[in-house]
Amino acid sequence: MSKRIDLESLNVYYGDFLAVEDVNMVIEPKAITAFIGPSGCGKSTLIRTLNRMHEVIPGARVEGHLRMDGEDIYAADVDPVKVRRQVGMVFQRPNPFPTMSIKENVLSGYRLNNNKMSKSDADELTERALKGANLWKEVKDRLDRPGSSLSGGQQQRLCIARAIAVEPDVILMDEPTSALDPISTAAIEDLAVELKEKFTVVIVTHNMQQASRISDMTAFFNIAGTGMPGKLIEYDKTEKIFSNPSQQQTEDYVSGRFG
Amino acid sequence: MTTVSSALKASSSLPRWFNPAAIIAAFGIALAFDTLAGANDPESGINLLAVGFGGFILYTLTTYIASRSVEGSRKATDRMVTALVTTAFLIAVIPLVSLSYTVVANGLARLDVDFFTMSMRSVVGEGGGALHAIVGTLELTGIATLISVPIGLMTAIYLVEYGRGKLARAVTFFVDVMTGIPSIVAGLFAFTLFLVVFGPAGAINGLAGAVSLAVLMTPVVVRATEEMLKIVPNELREASYALGVPKWLTIVKVVLPTALAGIATGVIIAIARVIGETAPLLLAAGFTASMNYNPLSDKMMTLPVFVYTSYANQGVDAQAYIDRAWAGALTLMLIVMVLNLGARIISRVFSPKG
Ligand SMILES: Nc1ncnc2c1ncn2[C@@H]1O[C@H](COP(=O)(O)OP(=O)(O)OP(=O)(O)O)[C@@H](O)[C@H]1O
Ligand SMILES: [Mg+2]
Numbered sequence: 001m002s003k004r005i006d007l008e009s010l011n012v013y014y015g016d017f018l019a020v021e022d023v024n025m026v027i028e029p030k031a032i033t034a035f036i037g038p039s040g041c042g043k044s045t046l047i048r049t050l051n052r053m054h055e056v057i058p059g060a061r062v063e064g065h066l067r068m069d070g071e072d073i074y075a076a077d078v079d080p081v082k083v084r085r086q087v088g089m090v091f092q093r094p095n096p097f098p099t100m101s102i103k104e105n106v107l108s109g110y111r112l113n114n115n116k117m118s119k120s121d122a123d124e125l126t127e128r129a130l131k132g133a134n135l136w137k138e139v140k141d142r143l144d145r146p147g148s149s150l151s152g153g154q155q156q157r158l159c160i161a162r163a164i165a166v167e168p169d170v171i172l173m174d175e176p177t178s179a180l181d182p183i184s185t186a187a188i189e190d191l192a193v194e195l196k197e198k199f200t201v202v203i204v205t206h207n208m209q210q211a212s213r214i215s216d217m218t219a220f221f222n223i224a225g226t227g228m229p230g231k232l233i234e235y236d237k238t239e240k241i242f243s244n245p246s247q248q249q250t251e252d253y254v255s256g257r258f259g
Numbered sequence: 260m261t262t263v264s265s266a267l268k269a270s271s272s273l274p275r276w277f278n279p280a281a282i283i284a285a286f287g288i289a290l291a292f293d294t295l296a297g298a299n300d301p302e303s304g305i306n307l308l309a310v311g312f313g314g315f316i317l318y319t320l321t322t323y324i325a326s327r328s329v330e331g332s333r334k335a336t337d338r339m340v341t342a343l344v345t346t347a348f349l350i351a352v353i354p355l356v357s358l359s360y361t362v363v364a365n366g367l368a369r370l371d372v373d374f375f376t377m378s379m380r381s382v383v384g385e386g387g388g389a390l391h392a393i394v395g396t397l398e399l400t401g402i403a404t405l406i407s408v409p410i411g412l413m414t415a416i417y418l419v420e421y422g423r424g425k426l427a428r429a430v431t432f433f434v435d436v437m438t439g440i441p442s443i444v445a446g447l448f449a450f451t452l453f454l455v456v457f458g459p460a461g462a463i464n465g466l467a468g469a470v471s472l473a474v475l476m477t478p479v480v481v482r483a484t485e486e487m488l489k490i491v492p493n494e495l496r497e498a499s500y501a502l503g504v505p506k507w508l509t510i511v512k513v514v515l516p517t518a519l520a521g522i523a524t525g526v527i528i529a530i531a532r533v534i535g536e537t538a539p540l541l542l543a544a545g546f547t548a549s550m551n552y553n554p555l556s557d558k559m560m561t562l563p564v565f566v567y568t569s570y571a572n573q574g575v576d577a578q579a580y581i582d583r584a585w586a587g588a589l590t591l592m593l594i595v596m597v598l599n600l601g602a603r604i605i606s607r608v609f610s611p612k613g
Contacts, residue, residue: 056500058423085503095494098611099516109502112512148611159498166502 002029003169010064021229032201034211037221042230043204051087052080088163092175094155096147103143109166133161153184170200289313366589369582379548384576391550392565403472411480419488437478445474446539465554468544472533483525487518520610527602537563
């Protein structure tokens with residue numbers, strides 16, 4: 001399943017500091033949406049509100065509405081833990097669990113939640129998730145080796161396998177390739193394009209080519225100055241943003257004439 | 260001709276044999292000088308302190324001067340600092356080696372089968388053993404560990420994973436205060452606690468001793484565990500939360516396993532720290548010559564107290580008592596060594612691989 005996400009006058013705070021101001025946008029299902037913008041404009045902050053990871057930081061809070069297929073995930077009676085089971089996340093730096101093997105890492109979404117599953121189900125799921133992350137061929141002979149024994153790019157795909165193993169509706173990726181070489185980056189970009197068949201994919205990137213290559217929609221964020229809140233400047237089809245944006249700031253940023 | 264410019268060329272260096280030769284020469288000269296000056300002790304042979312110090316000064320000076328004239332000032336400084344650091348290390352090691360040697364040399368005399376199979380009940384003079392003290396030490400530290408590890412672990416988890424604001428600051432403060440409690444005060448505390456609760460008949464027993472040890476051990480466990488939990492990368496917690504794992508399961512299944520090796524080492528260090536405590540046990544567990552397996556009633560002997568009483572209350576055959584004291588000290592050292600080995604094995608087995 002793939003869900004549509006509605007952000008409605010969303011304000012995101014760290015304590016008293018307003019980091020992202022008044023975001024209104026609709027993230028389409030079965031599509032890749034890219035967040036671009038200069039450093040510090042609140043891309044990571046905003047993407048972390050989509051699975052309620054933002055509030056893990058002490059003092060951090062959100063105002064406004066965020067609906068997934070119409071259901072407000074910030075409603076008072078919503079359990080953030082359950083939201084996170086529907087919205088997978090891949091971080092900037094690969095972070096496989098160091099105490100677990102490759103296979104255990106893939107199954108960690110179930111095992112850590114004390115969900116029992118038969119060995120054959122576990123084997124099947126491991127294979128399916130690793131194939132989904134284009135990692136199966138490289139690791140099928142060493143599933144019991146520690147996850148940290150893989151290369152950085154493989155670790156990142158392992159983290160993607162871990163995220164898709166629990167069959168979420170949405171996959172969030174915060175600069176998933178910024179620590180990787182061009183070949184691993186290409187592998188993950190291909191993967192993202194495959195993932196959008198099944199999931200809603202949101203990706204933060206500093207790489208303009210990456211955004212224009214893989215995303216369907218692009219959101220450009222900007223910040224007026226340090227200490228000011230980040231704002232959504234323009235949100236449109238990717239071709240439009242990169243060929244004929246309606247805002248001067250966007251034009252400057254995507255053409256590299258920025259700050 | 261080679262094309263290496265003079266700016267890049269390494270300056271000429273002292274030959275390989277220079278260093279060992281300088282050491283031998285320096286200490287040889289120091290020895291000869293001391294002998295000529297009559298500074299050496301006619302009975303024991305050489306005056307180690309004078310020769311060591313003189314040799315060290317001679318060696319450092321000659322090396323520095325020779326190196327400076329041949330190799331330049333950077334390498335000369337390097338050699339001098341190397342000499343200083345090595346000497347500091349040797350000085351630090353001397354007490355350790357000397358202590359171990361003394362305990363082993365004196366303790367071996369009575370490290371026999373009797374020592375591990377007999378108590379001191381109705382033993383006067385030679386013979387007897389420390390079984391009662393060994394059992395007491397193992398039981399008391401065991402109980403103290405059972406009390407302090409859960410408390411310490413949970414306190415540390417609270418402080419690192421949940422603690423915010425005033426309560427956390429207060430807990431940290433009290434842990435700091437507890438770290439500084441003199442051990443005799445911990446003994447007095449346990450003794451009075453049991454006196455108030457169980458009356459004079461139940462004031463001195465193994466459990467009271469274990470409680471006094473637990474008071475000393477808990478803050479050490481808290482500190483060690485806190486440090487270990489803090490170095491678990493936050494990214495792992497976030498990875499787990501992002502998979503929809505609740506916080507408590509994240510702590511139990513991700514944070515603790517990742518930190519387990521360090522925590523186990525910390526616990527063993529805490530045990531090693533209290534296993535040699537004498538003063539609080541003298542008060543709270545008392546001393547006895549007989550076997551007592553039951554920590555809930557009657558006085559209980561422990562190794563440090565055994566060593567102390569053997570030495571303090573020497574009987575007619577004084578040497579027998581002193582030999583037993585040394586053997587007790589050696590046994591205690593062996594137990595601590597085994598604990599340390601255990602800590603190493605545990606951290607090998609549990610530390611994250613890869
Ligand atoms: N944990 C935090 N506590 C307080 N302020 C924070 C925290 N994390 C980020 N911020 C602030 O929020 C603003 C947005 O940061 P954010 O990390 O979302 O930027 P970003 O767009 O992801 O930048 P980058 O491209 O460098 O990753 C910044 O001003 C930053 O200083
Ligand atoms: Mg960021």
